[in-house]
Amino acid sequence: MAATPIPVNAIVKRSYAAFEQYRNTTLAGRAAFLERIAVELEAIAVVLVETAAAETHLADARLRGELQRTQWQLYSYGQACAEGSWLDIRIDRPLEQPQGAPVEPSWKVSERKQDLRKMLVPLGPVVVFGASNFPFAYSTAGGDTACALAAGCPVIVKAHPAHAATSRLVAAAVERAAVACGLPANVFLHVEGGLEEGQALVLHPLTRAVGFTGSLEGGRALFDLAQQRPEPIPVFAEMGSVNPVFLLPEYTKQNASALAKQYVQSITASAGQFCTNPGLLIGVESPELQHFQKLLAHEMAAIPPAEMLHPGIATAFQHKRADALDVDGVEVAGTLSCPVGRNESIPTLATVSGEDFLCNPLLQEEVFGPYSLLVRCSDHAQVLEVARSLKGQLTTTLMATPGDLRSFAALQPLLRERCGRFVCNSVPTGVEVAPAMMHGGPYPATTDSRFTAVGADGIRRFARPLCYQNWDDDLMPPELQKDNPLGLLRMVNGEWTRAGF
Amino acid sequence: MAATPIPVNAIVKRSYAAFEQYRNTTLAGRAAFLERIAVELEAIAVVLVETAAAETHLADARLRGELQRTQWQLYSYGQACAEGSWLDIRIDRPLEQPQGAPVEPSWKVSERKQDLRKMLVPLGPVVVFGASNFPFAYSTAGGDTACALAAGCPVIVKAHPAHAATSRLVAAAVERAAVACGLPANVFLHVEGGLEEGQALVLHPLTRAVGFTGSLEGGRALFDLAQQRPEPIPVFAEMGSVNPVFLLPEYTKQNASALAKQYVQSITASAGQFCTNPGLLIGVESPELQHFQKLLAHEMAAIPPAEMLHPGIATAFQHKRADALDVDGVEVAGTLSCPVGRNESIPTLATVSGEDFLCNPLLQEEVFGPYSLLVRCSDHAQVLEVARSLKGQLTTTLMATPGDLRSFAALQPLLRERCGRFVCNSVPTGVEVAPAMMHGGPYPATTDSRFTAVGADGIRRFARPLCYQNWDDDLMPPELQKDNPLGLLRMVNGEWTRAGF
Known part of the structure; x- marks a missing residue:
């Protein structure tokens, strides 16, 4: 009927x-x-x-x-x-016309x-x-x-x-x-x-x-x-957006373990189904970044699969994840090895070089779910280049010591320009409901950044x-x-x- | 070259x-x-x-x-x-978590x-x-x-x-x-x-x-x-817009002559080339409205032609004026009888019955220049019908005594809904530059009424x-x-x- x-x-x-x-x-x-x-x-x-x-x-x-x-x-x-x-x-x-001598210049009154x-x-x-x-x-x-x-x-x-x-x-x-x-x-x-x-x-x-x-x-x-x-x-x-997080060198070196624990939580809570989910982590290639990657990969692999919101979301996650992993240069750094159910998520940390990231606009697309891509930039200049390539975002985040902020001074205006909320040393997830909150941002995060x-x-x-x-x-x-x-x-x-x- | x-x-x-x-x-x-x-x-x-x-x-x-x-x-x-x-x-x-007994209900704090x-x-x-x-x-x-x-x-x-x-x-x-x-x-x-x-x-x-x-x-x-x-x-x-002006009966009766002088000025100043030009006057058919029409027509016919801004504007004025005058039921009430130059305006008051106005959406289009259309409604109900038919406007205006406002109480919300600036007993032209000014309005007056x-x-x-x-x-x-x-x-x-x- x-x-x-x-x-x-x-x-x-x-x-x-x-x-x-x-x-x-x-x-x-x-x-x-x-x-x-x-x-x-x-x-x-x-x-x-x-x-x-x-x-x-x-x-x-x-x-x-x-x-x-x-x-x-x-x-x-x-x-x-x-x-x-x-x-x-x-x-x-x-208004009454002012008495006495006229104001000079006359265009300062109306x-x-x-x-x-x-x-x-x-x-x-x-x-x-x-x-x-x-x-x-x-x-x-x-x-x-x-x-x-x-x-x-x-x-x-x-x-x-x-x-x-x-x-x-x-x-x-x-x-x-x-x-x-x-x-x-x-x-x-x-x-x-x-x-x-x-x-x-x-x-x-x-x-x-x-x-x-x-x-x-x-x-x-x-x-x-x-x-x-x-x-x-x-x-x-x-x-939604990919909410890029910049992991600056000194901060990453000093906080690798805490950072990994903080971010595995932000990436995978509620099966990663948040529009402020950090889908992109950007750092400078170094032994310290590799160490952090290992820690985060280890944490990710320990997250059990979770049933996603509905079959459509699960299918989209699986397809978009597969498409991203198919891109030249993208590798899985940490994921589950156990079998997952049809509508379940697969917590995943992928990784790619800055160079490959810059060649593949597909990698800027949101993979809605517990997925994040760590971009390993060759140097300071490439970090700025990645920042310049970013589309509009709900949030951008800097994980940085005062020294990092000084040495990456040029990064801040690039990130401010591309987001509605600019976060320092925290996670983008957790949108507090308060007058000062901004949940919006330049397109494609929203259709009107105002x-x-x-x-x-x-x-x-x-x-x-x-x-x-x-x-x-x-x-x-x-x-x-x-x-x-x-x-x-x-x-x-x-x-x-x-x-x- | x-x-x-x-x-x-x-x-x-x-x-x-x-x-x-x-x-x-x-x-x-x-x-x-x-x-x-x-x-x-x-x-x-x-x-x-x-x-x-x-x-x-x-x-x-x-x-x-x-x-x-x-x-x-x-x-x-x-x-x-x-x-x-x-x-x-x-x-x-x-915020510090409040000490002592929790707030009830708990959703009243965050x-x-x-x-x-x-x-x-x-x-x-x-x-x-x-x-x-x-x-x-x-x-x-x-x-x-x-x-x-x-x-x-x-x-x-x-x-x-x-x-x-x-x-x-x-x-x-x-x-x-x-x-x-x-x-x-x-x-x-x-x-x-x-x-x-x-x-x-x-x-x-x-x-x-x-x-x-x-x-x-x-x-x-x-x-x-x-x-x-x-x-x-x-x-x-x-x-721009046609900036409808509603001439309510008691006000029109009491102020016919002053109203005609006020409006001929508003319609024809700077050859009528204002986006707040009153292009539409709406009244209820009566001997008093006819008297006002005669007075305004007489005033309009005395306004000399003026060179318009540029040939494109003059041509558009002449065409749109001719199109409007061609509509069934539209008549010229007052205009120049002398010959006008190629790029000159022709101050014109046209008139039409409420019934014919309602049948012809073309009559809601702006004729940019010294032109206004007086809509003679058969009764109170038709005035409301005309108001309901109006598109978005920069301004709407009521010329009304306190008694008129009471008897046409239903008119006010209809007009407020359709404009950015709601004028009482004044002319829509003359946009003062002040914080409280609103120069905008629902489409097609602007592309964003906000x-x-x-x-x-x-x-x-x-x-x-x-x-x-x-x-x-x-x-x-x-x-x-x-x-x-x-x-x-x-x-x-x-x-x-x-x-x-």
Whole structure:
């Protein structure tokens, strides 16, 4: 029996109708809604973790942690929404012409006759495509959904088929929260379907933005579709990266053993299924680097295989790993010798010379899973050449002593230029949820380096400025009123203040 | 003799090399540079206005005013650059685990182990395409250039052929300012050429963003080109709009004569060659509206023809005007009866019923010049229907008494949703340069409703967040250092402060 076709048109229309109410919800009302979603998730935490574990093969403890992170996102983005500085409020009042002698030069002043008051307003219905590797934090009620709801946008989630049951449970929790907060139920809609439904959602004229977390292929396809619409819309697609880590000589020499233990963990945790997984390690050929390679290879070979998220991910891992290992000059340094199951990962450390790396752009492609490639550069100059060859990344990392940093001074600007987050003496995995986090970066890490997927600044992806000119005070939203009834931080006549005027 | 081909590749490479120095310029250094450009423009103000007048046929007084506006933009964006709040600085310090009883629920806190410090950094070389209708303010050293330079990006201006001599003079002034400030000369590059050079600039891999002001056709073509690159880049194209003005019944009745005088001025100033020109007036059919129409038609017929910016603009005006007047039901209400010159404008008020307007999407297209279409709606419901049919706009305007606003309450959200600036009882022309200005709006007014072309917030079009994780304080830029040596407003551990930590 054929499945009932998903009525995409009706769904987006319902979402837009909800938008017409939801955009008027107060900041405090949105914060309460987001907190309530966290409460509803807590109420079903046990079944959520159980269901997600069965669907994703991720460990219970990891899933419990991820759920808590998701709740923190909802709660903290809601608090940031209510705090209101994200609204970028600017108010310019008509200015009296200055009395007395004119200012010189005259272009250092400007006539101001209009009453101008500007704040961010929501874009409209946002379609969210969740990631398979984070069934909670980057999925149904994950970061994109939390940001869009905080911005005042209704959300349509296209459920990830790899954790459909989990997604359904989360969606029901969000819907209960909407009802409990007296919001229109259609402020959140949950769509199951395939490629065709996803494309129809992106192409619908009332869809106003898209959030996506996943592969480069998937993200780019949706981006292209959205940009080719008669009315293009913003797509924020976070598409992962290889997160290069530069192991500088002195640091590697002094910390070989600790470094190997730190990185085997970062490369293989959750079967390496993180978009900030360090897929590329770069060092200068030396006995010390060889020693480190041996230690890390040894650690990697001791990691048992793990069932991956779903058969598609496992197959892609096996193919991409095989393709990478097939490249001229690439050798396996450390991997399992035991047989692995059909959908299991094979933790692998490969290695290649800097010269061969530079000749083979394929080696810059992400092998999503517990895999990392150690690039052995012939010298300092080749390290810089490798850095220059790198595409856009979510993160770049330097493992370096103060002396290393001085001798590789030219490396820093090259790496900063190519990433959203620049890490020193730590691992790129472990994306903390805080205002200062940047989870984004130059293409192909994301489709727009000007925004972040993590942290409350991600709300701005889904909002636009609107300026009220010459409106009576009581006809404007409270955020812009004279008395500043919400006590927001605003820029008034160029000065920051919480006072009225 | 064939012109020497423009070496686009060499130019963008030089720009990128300049970027590697210029991005390190201090905020104060950028402000000094922008101010110096204003000073250099002042030194050649007379010849600039003379040259621009000859090239554009705009009046001297208007051009002098536009030059002053351009200088104010440079100066005030420079001041905003130095003030630094646009950097969106967020700092999150590692947190001690709270002592004593754990917080309940546990998801209301988050572990924070990392030192995270985030600020905006420049994107890289920005290609600017200036507008023909603002030879100073939206051209060579106009708003896009000022914003990009403030962000720390070098600029490559593709000169507008309609005011090439003016553009050359301005470019030389910018170059003198760069030398005077000890900046690399290539921080600003000026390219003359045609379509092919423009496309090559947008497609060059080292080009990182595009600013454009002009027609929908031109802006969309560059946008498409940039989005189809292997690495898509942001394009902010401001493409004009018809700026609908709703003339509500009571207001029209009470102010018919003043309204006609106010609007004839807004429609015809500078031969109507403004992107905020009110090209659409909407009212409810009534004797009062007919009276207003007569008054405005009378005023329009008294406006002499004026030479337009260039033959291309004049031809486009004549064709688009003729196409609009050809639409079923459209009638001329007021226009010139005298003969006009080949490149001259023909001030025109046309009129159409709401019903015919709704059937003909062509009537929503901008007729760039002194032209406006008065839409006579049959009733209140049809006014709302017209509002719902409108595409994205730079501005929408309501001319209304308090009583009108109450009886047309449903109109306001429809108009807010469709514009970047929402005006009450004023004219949309006259875009003040102030932080609260929004010059942008939903497509097709611009290609990204989340940004503005006017006001210092426009700097953000050309910058992206970069997060430093776990770096020693002295290895980070002063903006992010512990002691806050620049005294910037920063969000530290979620609190706004100018204090260090």
